[in-house]
Amino acid sequence: MTENLNVINPDIPSDYESLKARISTLSDSMPKRLLQCARYALANPDRIALGTTAEIASAAGVQPSTLVRFAQTLGFDGFSQMQQIFQGQLVGRNSEYTERLTKIRESGANTPGSILSSFAERSKQSLDELVRQIDTNAMQSAIDMLTGAETIHLLGLRRAYPVVSYLHYTLGKMGVHTNLLEGTGGILEERLQFISEKDALFVSTFSPYSPEVVELASKAFGRGVSVIALTDSVLSPIARVSSTVLEVNEAEHGAFRSLSTTMCLATSIAVAVGDARKWTSLS
Amino acid sequence: MTENLNVINPDIPSDYESLKARISTLSDSMPKRLLQCARYALANPDRIALGTTAEIASAAGVQPSTLVRFAQTLGFDGFSQMQQIFQGQLVGRNSEYTERLTKIRESGANTPGSILSSFAERSKQSLDELVRQIDTNAMQSAIDMLTGAETIHLLGLRRAYPVVSYLHYTLGKMGVHTNLLEGTGGILEERLQFISEKDALFVSTFSPYSPEVVELASKAFGRGVSVIALTDSVLSPIARVSSTVLEVNEAEHGAFRSLSTTMCLATSIAVAVGDARKWTSLS
DNA sequence: TCACAAGTGGAATATTTATTCAAAATAGAA
């Protein structure tokens, strides 16, 4: 490991922006090969972040040792230390959120305001991730299935219940025929007979997954019903018994998870389905 | 370098999506530690991309060698080969993401992606607003009332129902005694008698406000019960009949509103109350 | 309960990777 001195050494750029600034200042007085490094680094930051000295050096047309000298010229101990800055940049957008979060955490204890800010920050982060990671094909096929269904059956217990009850409300308001499956155990099982193959089953469950929900979905799926699952991981047991899986990583604060992101996705789906139904019913 | 064989070996996932699919398929037959790796990898892909076996292993609570076995189970030669897939994902996404966003904005059409990103964008704005505009005094007094209450009665219909049902679940999980008021009209009215003055009533309603909710809150308030209202405007009829008002401006897309922001606030309150109760019950 | 298979931990090893260093090359000044 590197010395602790570095942490307080003001000569070491601590983020990508200041590193870029440093490079541009020093580039005037740089000899040929170091300039070559500078150009390459600014043009291919991703490669610096992920590559090894050997790979990068050969791509930039210099020696590995030159790369080390380059990093040292900029104030770093060596190449590895500089590389971390490039890696931080690659992780990208998240850095601004984590920065604000540490500020919130530093600023003090569990005041209502700080809890709220923390949840809000994480929710925003989580929303970004949602848009970035969403499988639009899966989303489209979910919407198609829900649009084509005669009745949409909705199933979700515990934390997932608010999600499906909101879908029930929203879809209902748009004139889509929905059926909210409630109750547990045997009562729930009995509902299965009312789900026809022309229908769709929208099911949601999060870790720790409700066994009764998975089981009912599994039986419906086995009978040929379109099953759309909204869950938190592809490892979810529901993933194996559904036609389409929508994955969402919910924001959390300590051990507690909000529903912000999940609700955003659910609402979007409801609106898309409502929209699609409107067009098909008009024709 | 690895053997060329790997390039044509169909058993090796070549991109992040197929890797995820592979993990999902094989996770059934995975023993404890490998499952642990699988979960960690899916939850922290960035760390897999950038970390060393030692770092990742300790973060995931396994041995470095287990990480290697995990990669081999998925068909890779070793950890390093698997890591490349995660790195590829990391590089691709930033550029892809912005690219996708501009495409969505340009097209303007109501594709699933555009609806989702619009909701997500507005939700983020709305969350910012929430943190900025929240009346922390009101929030604190709401938390105090809910903490001091013997039983917390929860009331909300239509769009507000998911909010209170989520509070019901979350508070319940923290050991807080709650009572979710359901039904409409006369049935609802009858519940009033079970609300004691030592209790608190958490009520939520949004425009167009449910008359039955306002009426029940009004009666409870008249009888001296602490009423905490979560609504969308200080002009809400519920504001005049409650001890504390929490206001939230929800994100909307066209005529449709999400519940992201409201859920964020509700969760924060639940966590704060759970926290406060823990301390008071300990003393 | 036993025997056997499967899985796991962690030290030992092999490999890769960063870094150093001294010799060689280059550029600049007189």
Add this chain to the structure above:
DNA sequence: TTCTATTTTGAATAAATATTCCACTTGTGA
């Protein structure tokens, strides 16, 4: 040109990292 100060090179070295291997543990079916 010659001398000196810089810069570069690339092999040598040190550090780190991934991977293997085997003793040990855990689980399983008879």
